[in-house]
Amino acid sequence: MDYCRKMGITGQLRFxxxxxxxxxxxxxxxxxQSYLNLLQIRMMDRLSFSLDVALELRCAVLPPLLLQPLVExxxxxxxxxxxxxxxxxxxxxxxxxxxxxxxxxxxxxLDAPRRPGRTGQGIALNNIRARxxxxxxxxxxxxxxxxxxGTRATIRIPLEAAV
Amino acid sequence: xTRALIADDEHHLAHxxxxxxHELWPELDxxxxxxxxxxxxxxxxxxxxxxxxxxIQMPGLSGLEVAQGIEGTTRVxxxxxxxxxxxxxxEKAALDYLLKPLKxxxxxxxxxxxxxxxxxxxxLATALKRLLTTQPPATxxxxxxxxxxxxxxxxxxxxxxxxxxxxxxxxxxxxxRGEYLLRTPIIDLAQQLNPEQFWQVHRSTLINLNFxxxxxxxxxxxxxxxxxxxxxxxxxxxxYVHLFKTM
Numbered sequence: 001m002d003y004c005r006k007m008g009i010t011g012q013l014r015f016x017x018x019x020x021x022x023x024x025x026x027x028x029x030x031x032x033q034s035y036l037n038l039l040q041i042r043m044m045d046r047l048s049f050s051l052d053v054a055l056e057l058r059c060a061v062l063p064p065l066l067l068q069p070l071v072e073x074x075x076x077x078x079x080x081x082x083x084x085x086x087x088x089x090x091x092x093x094x095x096x097x098x099x100x101x102x103x104x105x106x107x108x109x110l111d112a113p114r115r116p117g118r119t120g121q122g123i124a125l126n127n128i129r130a131r132x133x134x135x136x137x138x139x140x141x142x143x144x145x146x147x148x149x150g151t152r153a154t155i156r157i158p159l160e161a162a163v
Numbered sequence: 164x165t166r167a168l169i170a171d172d173e174h175h176l177a178h179x180x181x182x183x184x185h186e187l188w189p190e191l192d193x194x195x196x197x198x199x200x201x202x203x204x205x206x207x208x209x210x211x212x213x214x215x216x217x218x219i220q221m222p223g224l225s226g227l228e229v230a231q232g233i234e235g236t237t238r239v240x241x242x243x244x245x246x247x248x249x250x251x252x253x254e255k256a257a258l259d260y261l262l263k264p265l266k267x268x269x270x271x272x273x274x275x276x277x278x279x280x281x282x283x284x285x286x287l288a289t290a291l292k293r294l295l296t297t298q299p300p301a302t303x304x305x306x307x308x309x310x311x312x313x314x315x316x317x318x319x320x321x322x323x324x325x326x327x328x329x330x331x332x333x334x335x336x337x338x339x340r341g342e343y344l345l346r347t348p349i350i351d352l353a354q355q356l357n358p359e360q361f362w363q364v365h366r367s368t369l370i371n372l373n374f375x376x377x378x379x380x381x382x383x384x385x386x387x388x389x390x391x392x393x394x395x396x397x398x399x400x401x402x403y404v405h406l407f408k409t410m
Contacts, residue, residue, distance in 0.1 A: 042173050046222075080172075083199050083222045 024162045025092060025101065026058030028067045032090060035068065039075060046085025047075075053092040060092070060099050061160040063135060069124040070103040070153045078107020078151055086150070099159040106150035132157065165277075168210065169196045170203035170226065171218040171242065176263065180216060180242060183267060188274050200224025204232050211235045214277065216261075219243040219252075230255040238280075240273060293350070304357035310336045310343035317343055321360075325374045325390050326397065327352055329367035339392045362406055364388055364399045378407055 029051060036049045071088065079086045086106040093100050125142065132140040132155070140157040167184070171177035177196050184191055194210050197203035201223035207215055215237050217226035224232075227248065230239045241252045244263040252260050258280060259273045307318050325337045329349045336343040345352075353363050361369045376389040379396065386404050387396040399407065 041175070044174050046172070080220075081222050083201060085222075 021064065022061050022162070023064040024058060025053065025060040025062045025067075025099070028062050028064065029053060029058065029090065032067055032071045035071060036088065043080070043085055046082075047079060047088070048086075049088040049090070051090050053090070057092050057094070057099070059162050061162050062099075062101075062157070063131060066128055066131065066155055067101060067103070069128060070155070073124060073153065074103050074105035074107065074151065077112075078105035078109070081112070082107050094159055095156070097159055098156050100154055100156050102152055102154045104147065104150065104152045106147070109149065110144065110146050110151050128155070164190060164192050165214065166192045166194045166210070166212040167214040167216065168194055168203065168206055168212040168237075169216045170198075170200070170221065170229065171196075171216075172199050172221045173218070174198070176218070176242075176265075180265060180270075183265065183270055184216075184274075187267070187271055200226065200229050204229045207233055207235070207237050212237055214238055214240065214258075216240050216242050219245060219248050227251055227255060230257070238277075240277070304360075305352075305355040308336060308345055308347070308352075310345040312341065312343045319343060321356060322371075322373070324371050325393050326371060327361075327369040328397075337393065362403070364397065364403045364406065366400060366402075368397055370397065 033049075033051065036047070040047050040049075067090070071090070074088050079088070089102075089104045091102050091104070125144070128142050132142060136157055140155070143154050143156075145152045145154075165188075169177050169180055169184075171180070177198075181193055181196060184193065191214075194212050195206045197206055200221040203215065203217060203221070203226075204224055207229070213236070215229070215233070217229055217239055219226040219241055220243065221229075226239075226241055226243070230241075230252075233239070238258050239252075239255065240259045240261060241248070241257050242261045242263065242265065246262060249260050259276055261269060261273060305321055307320055308324070309316055309318055311317070319336060319338060323338045325339065327345070327349060328335045328337065330344075332346075334345040334347060334349055334352060336345050347355075349363075349367060349369060353361070353369055356369065360372055362372060363369050370388060370390065374391045374393075376391045378399070379387045379389065381387070386399040386407065388399055388407075389396055
């Protein structure tokens with residue numbers, strides 16, 4: 001978190017007491033990247049990924065383990081069952097007073113028939129929605145969209161910076 | 164030499180299994196390592212290996228789907244990280260079900276099991292396949308057969324046929340003019356002929372009722388049919404004697 005101060009950007013963002021259990025977008029991205037690196041050992045050239053997040057946004061506050069299940073969904077439902085695999089892109093941007101984090105894949109998509117033995121997407125997504133509501137009420141949400149090829153999941157939460 | 168195929172979308176695991184098999188069963192010939200279910204199904208059909216080590220969760224087709232599609236004599240060992248497919252796996256007549264991470268001792272047991280299990284008998288497999296793929300009776304009965312005599316082929320009206328008789332790989336077509344050879348097995352002919360006109364009187368014999376002259380029972384009560392225009396009597400097997408009870 002040192003570089004957050006070094007960047008001198010924290011002052012521009014609304015200060016908020018950092019709850020003990022909170023993470024930052026930076027640490028969550030690092031974890032997602034470790035996970036994806038590991039998955040690349042398994043899937044080899046069937047998996048590629050990119051992170052598109054401005055450095056200053058890495059200080060943004062994020063409840064832990066919101067991003068990770070979205071990345072896992074993109075793998076399990078999108079790319080792992082696809083013969084040629086594909087690409088995952090994680091991006092974040094500021095939209096007004098909100099932080100939007102998206103996980104996109106070019107995998108099988110939401111309309112793909114359920115494969116036997118693969119549990120539906122319900123549990124992880126419902127869990128994320130419940131946590132967002134508890135923490136932010138109506139100020140946050142999770143949306144899923146079908147892309148021409150693949151799926152995009154986006155979390156929108158109020159932008160807060162870690163001190 | 165026993166030939167095997169490995170299918171796993173995770174290259175490292177496929178490679179590890181290949182190495183372990185090589186170590187424990189050096190004579191085993193690994194003919195292909197498939198990267199997904201579609202690849203596995205295609206190569207099994209093409210190469211007809213004796214064994215297939217199939218991962219279950221693969222892109223394209225699952226290992227269970229691949230096993231279901233096998234038409235030849237390839238036998239399957241599933242190799243998976245999930246234990247919940249075991250019942251389905253054995254319903255697909257799996258030889259064994261290995262859990263990842265693979266343990267060498269357990270793989271050794273699998274190999275022993277494979278070696279003592281007799282390979283699927285090819286002729287039995289052919290017979291089963293015929294049973295499963297037998298065509299429903301043709302709506303219009305066969306009227307002509309094309310049968311060979313020397314290097315000539317003759318078109319013969321089935322109404323001229325005295326009887327059909329299985330002879331090794333061929334079926335003999337007997338008419339008043341002589342014998343001809345046909346490749347269609349008796350069992351398939353029986354399905355294509357009009358059952359009012361042709362009766363099966365023996366595993367290897369179909370007779371044309373229009374030429375039936377009568378029957379004869381010998382001293383040991385075996386039944387024979389006499390055919391018009393043919394000097395030889397044909398035996399009726401016990402299973403078909405009932406056909407003549409009402410005559």
